[in-house]
Amino acid sequence: MLLANASGLERAGLFARLREDVAAGVLVEFDTLIARRARREPVAYIIGEKEFYSLAFRVTHDCLIPRPETELLVDEALKRAPPGARVLDVGTGSGCIAIAIAVRRPDLRLTACDVSSAALAVAIENARRHDVDERIDFVESDLFGGLAPESRWDVVVANPPYVADEEGLAPELAWEPPGALRAGPDGLSVIRRLVPEAAARLAPGGTLMFEIGSAQAQAAVSVAECEGLKQVAVQSDLSGLPRLVVAVCAES
Ligand SMILES: C[S@@+](CC[C@H](N)C(=O)[O-])C[C@H]1O[C@@H](n2cnc3c(N)ncnc32)[C@H](O)[C@@H]1O
Known part of the structure; x- marks a missing residue:
């Protein structure tokens, strides 16, 4: 991947040229990329791109690199969002x-927020790249704090x-x-704020789903149950590890 990137080729193009000499300028660039990787910088940051849900996303050091296990959250949102849902x-x-949800479901109305304005700039660039920027409202917000107080959602997803x-x-x-990884002494400080805020802003019958660390299922379920959410369930990822909490807001 690094050599393809240094050569300005796709991987298939690189394999087609495996018997050719590599130009001196490409080798210099390749050495630079290898040196970055040797310092344990992830390949996605070095090449500035990561695939998620079969779509290519630009990534910078301002945002988390999308993880394959988070595709479970997209699957579940696509399954559960009723037509026209917010x-x-x-x-x-x-x-x-x-963006993965918006690309698959043109009927949905989406809002995406982040406390980091730098991450939001990357998200907006990615939305343009996939031609869904006009269908997603991007808002700088500390959890629900910066969102319109009267807004309600049918589905709230989060990978906190x-x-x-x-x-x-x-x-x-x-x-x-x-700020994309750490969440207090037990890793639950953002989840403990997210769940009550989401419970207060879900439409009746709406669904909250959020990713968790594999050892956090029990604690996250009790946070959701304490907030009066119903049908609280945990789903495992493809490795068999608890990864997703799903909970439903009672019909009023
Ligand atoms: C684990 S990353 C997930 C990023 C992306 N959703 C993904 O799945 O790859 C968590 C994100 O939450 C954002 N974040 C952290 N605390 C937040 C808060 N209080 N309000 C809103 N966003 C927050 C971080 O800036 C980061 O972009």
Whole structure:
């Protein structure tokens, strides 16, 4: 991938030229990219791109690199959103969740918020790239704080930060924004604020779904139940690890 990037080729184009010499200028650039990777910078940041839900997303150091396990959240939102539903993505980062939903479901009305204006700029760029920028409202907001107080949503999705402050991480994660990963001593500080705010702003019968760390299922379920949400359930990812909490707002 790094050599393809240095050569300005797609991977298929690179494989078609495997027997050719590499130009000196390309080798210099390739060495630079290898040196960055040797410092454990993730490939997605080096090449500025990551695939998610079969779509290419631009990524910068201002946003989290989309993870494959988060595709579960998109699957579930696509399944559960009724026609014409209002959908909110809290902590949109690169915009990957909201944009993947918008591309698959032109009937939905989407809002995507993030506390980071730099991440939002990347999300807006990605929405333009996939031609859904006119269908998503991007709002700079600390959880629901900056959203219109009268707005209600049928579906709220979130992949919040959920890593505990002191938890050791792979060196690659040090390149990602701490505000996208860390959430207090037990990793639940954002989830504890998100759930009550979402419960207050869901339309009757609306659904909240949010990603969790694999050891957080029990704690996250009890936060949702304490807020009066119903049908609280945990879904596992393809590795069999608890990954998603789904909860429904009671019909009034
Ligand atoms: C784990 S990243 C997820 C990014 C993207 N949704 C994804 O799945 O790749 C969490 C995101 O939430 C944002 N965030 C953190 N705290 C927030 C808050 N209080 N209000 C809104 N967004 C927040 C971060 O800036 C970051 O973009």
